[in-house]
Amino acid sequence: MQDPNSFKQAFVKYMLMGLQASRVSSKSMSLQERKEAIKSSADIAMAFARGGANWTNALITSLSKKEQSHALLRSITGKQYERLTKSCYLSCNVQRSKKILRRSYRICSSRRSKARHAPPRRLEANVLARSMAKKRTRVLKKMIPGGEFLDGLSLLNEAFDYVSHLRAQVDLLQCLSRATEVSKLRACSECTLKEMEAPNVGK
Amino acid sequence: MDPPTRSSAAGSGDSGTYTPEIADSIRFEEEIQSLIRDPPPPPPASSSAAAGSSSFTALLGLPPNQAVELLHSPDPTGAGTASAAGGDLWPRLRLPLPCSSPTFPSNAALVERAARFSVFAGAGDGSPSSSGDPSPKTRTDPLPPQRQSPVAKRKEAGEKGSKAKAKKSRNAEDGTAKEDTGGGEQLPYVHVRARRGQATDSHSLAERARREKINARMKLLQELVPGCSKQISGTALVLDEIINHVQSLQRQVEFLSMRLAAVNPRVDFGGLDSFLSSECGRPTAVSSKSGADLEQTTWLEMGVNGGRRQPQPQPQPQQQQFWHVDLVHPHHISQMWEGNDPQPHAFANPGASILSYDPNNSTSLHSNQLKMEL
Numbered sequence: 001m002q003d004p005n006s007f008k009q010a011f012v013k014y015m016l017m018g019l020q021a022s023r024v025s026s027k028s029m030s031l032q033e034r035k036e037a038i039k040s041s042a043d044i045a046m047a048f049a050r051g052g053a054n055w056t057n058a059l060i061t062s063l064s065k066k067e068q069s070h071a072l073l074r075s076i077t078g079k080q081y082e083r084l085t086k087s088c089y090l091s092c093n094v095q096r097s098k099k100i101l102r103r104s105y106r107i108c109s110s111r112r113s114k115a116r117h118a119p120p121r122r123l124e125a126n127v128l129a130r131s132m133a134k135k136r137t138r139v140l141k142k143m144i145p146g147g148e149f150l151d152g153l154s155l156l157n158e159a160f161d162y163v164s165h166l167r168a169q170v171d172l173l174q175c176l177s178r179a180t181e182v183s184k185l186r187a188c189s190e191c192t193l194k195e196m197e198a199p200n201v202g203k
Numbered sequence: 204m205d206p207p208t209r210s211s212a213a214g215s216g217d218s219g220t221y222t223p224e225i226a227d228s229i230r231f232e233e234e235i236q237s238l239i240r241d242p243p244p245p246p247p248a249s250s251s252a253a254a255g256s257s258s259f260t261a262l263l264g265l266p267p268n269q270a271v272e273l274l275h276s277p278d279p280t281g282a283g284t285a286s287a288a289g290g291d292l293w294p295r296l297r298l299p300l301p302c303s304s305p306t307f308p309s310n311a312a313l314v315e316r317a318a319r320f321s322v323f324a325g326a327g328d329g330s331p332s333s334s335g336d337p338s339p340k341t342r343t344d345p346l347p348p349q350r351q352s353p354v355a356k357r358k359e360a361g362e363k364g365s366k367a368k369a370k371k372s373r374n375a376e377d378g379t380a381k382e383d384t385g386g387g388e389q390l391p392y393v394h395v396r397a398r399r400g401q402a403t404d405s406h407s408l409a410e411r412a413r414r415e416k417i418n419a420r421m422k423l424l425q426e427l428v429p430g431c432s433k434q435i436s437g438t439a440l441v442l443d444e445i446i447n448h449v450q451s452l453q454r455q456v457e458f459l460s461m462r463l464a465a466v467n468p469r470v471d472f473g474g475l476d477s478f479l480s481s482e483c484g485r486p487t488a489v490s491s492k493s494g495a496d497l498e499q500t501t502w503l504e505m506g507v508n509g510g511r512r513q514p515q516p517q518p519q520p521q522q523q524q525f526w527h528v529d530l531v532h533p534h535h536i537s538q539m540w541e542g543n544d545p546q547p548h549a550f551a552n553p554g555a556s557i558l559s560y561d562p563n564n565s566t567s568l569h570s571n572q573l574k575m576e577l
Contacts, residue, residue: 034464035457042460129439136442143449153413156420159445163427166452173459180466 007049008168014045014076015172021075033068040069044076046169054154055162058146098149 018041029037040063047056047063060077063069074081140155141147144162147155402408421441425431431444 031461031464035461038463039456039460042456129437132439133442136439136446139446140442140449143446143453153416153420156417156424159449160420160424160427163424163445163449163452166449166456170452170455170459173456173463177459177462177466180463184466 007165008172010049011045011168012172014048015042015176018042018045018072018076022072036068037072040066041072041076042169042173044069044073046165048077048080050161050165053158053161054150055145055147055158062145 019038022037022041043059044063047059050056060073064073137152137155140159141150144155144158147158150158421438424445425433425435425441428444428448430448431441435441435444
């Protein structure tokens with residue numbers, strides 16, 4: 001099927017674009033800065049190559065808030081930069097209003113339940129299972145970008161999508177790191193070989 | 204389906220991974236459908252819950268093929284022509300998918316429609332031949348006639364009152380009243396058969412449909428996340444596994460980016476371009492299977508626990524071919540997967556073996572490349 005291929009293709013392309021744009025190899029940056037640049041370019045590349053999911057927008061938004069990644073983001077996304085960051089801003093507002101709604105709902109329902117004095121049924125296995133699941137969904141919501149305002153079903157959808165793309169990202173990074181390490185090793189060994197040969201030739 | 208609405212500059216960098224999910228859900232539903240084909244024995248009261256749940260998910264599972272076909276009913280390939288069994292529809296199901304590459308929302312919509320169509324499967328499920336005939340027909344007919352059929356089903360259900368499962372369908376009057384929503388896309392009502400001893404009011408039915416959707420998603424996630432065996436039942440444990448997996452993936456990304464940063468100062472990323480493209484030029488030279496293995500491993504299947512190694516089937520002949528490959532990298536990377544029959548299942552196939560990138564192979568390759576560059 002064509003689509004995973006085109007995703008990967010776009011992903012690699014954007015990743016390399018981002019790495020070149022951030023000029024990690026030539027600039028003198030600290031290790032931390034370089035690592036941040038690489039990670040952000042990987043994230044942006046992944047989100048941008050994926051296109052239109054909820055987490056992608058959230059990821060791009062959160063990255064656009066950092067000052068350092070503005071240039072990087074702009075270079076990768078190109079023309080879409082304005083559109084993406086603008087739409088993310090709007091979605092933030094929507095989410096904020098949803099949050100307010102939820103808070104008010106919670107307050108009302110808590111008032112209602114206090115009035116009714118719900119019997120303490122904390123030991124029922126049912127209730128226990130539900131609370132465990134709720135705790136974990138809360139954790140999951142924090143981990144998935146843009147997941148805080150999603151309900152259960154769409155959260156699971158997003159999680160599925162996000163996990164599969166994360167895996168691809170990890171693969172890409174592993175490939176890149178192996179490639180660069182190998183090239184570095186080879187470069188070193190070539191240099192030392194040449195140094196060793198030179199005195200022989202000179203003799 | 205709507206290219207202009209897609210935001211990706213890559214154009215098709217959209218929901219490609221949805222096809223794996225849909226393929227997954229198809230496989231999942233195939234299992235369920237195989238359950239349906241051997242008509243389940245009339246469940247005694249004690250096991251009615253279990254059998255009922257399986258039949259409910261069967262209800263959920265079976266119709267999506269119909270739902271997807273309806274999705275693609277504008278497509279000429281989509282609308283099902285008459286065929287006796289649902290099994291016939293499954294192979295045809297795969298055809299519309301590549302054409303239209305259903306997106307995220309449509310996949311969720313798919314499961315919703317599955318819930319909506321469940322009456323058809325309900326009639327087909329565990330029923331003798333009398334309703335067996337109309338039910339395939341309803342599955343294969345286009346949308347408007349199907350709305351008539353629930354009425355017919357209800358009559359048949361009335362005739363078969365002696366069934367072990369107590370069946371009640373919702374007021375077909377509601378359904379028929381709301382028949383015309385225009386477009387073949389959405390039904391306004393849900394036809395669901397209630398299990399014995401279960402409430403049939405709209406709220407609990409909707410809740411049950413919702414719960415079934417969530418369970419279906421959880422199953423898909425279980426397949427995706429390695430180390431989540433099928434025996435782990437219970438939402439909390441599966442969620443635990445998912446959380447651990449996501450955390451470990453994110454930590455891996457951090458670690459790998461740190462590693463890249465450490466190596467970095469001496470690396471020229473332009474050269475890396477050509478390296479990746481040459482490595483990816485493999486399938487042009489090689490049988491698709493080994494190419495598929497390599498690509499699957501490097502791109503799809505790196506396990507969290509590190510790869511299990513397998514000897515690379517044909518390392519030697521591949522090496523010579525690299526340098527004849529043209530060094531324009533986007534083409535390459537597409538060639539990389541062209542030879543591969545990209546299995547949508549690969550994303551969610553934890554059982555597949557993992558080849559890791561053979562370091563010997565890579566080092567010799569790199570030495571060639573460096574010589575060229577020097």
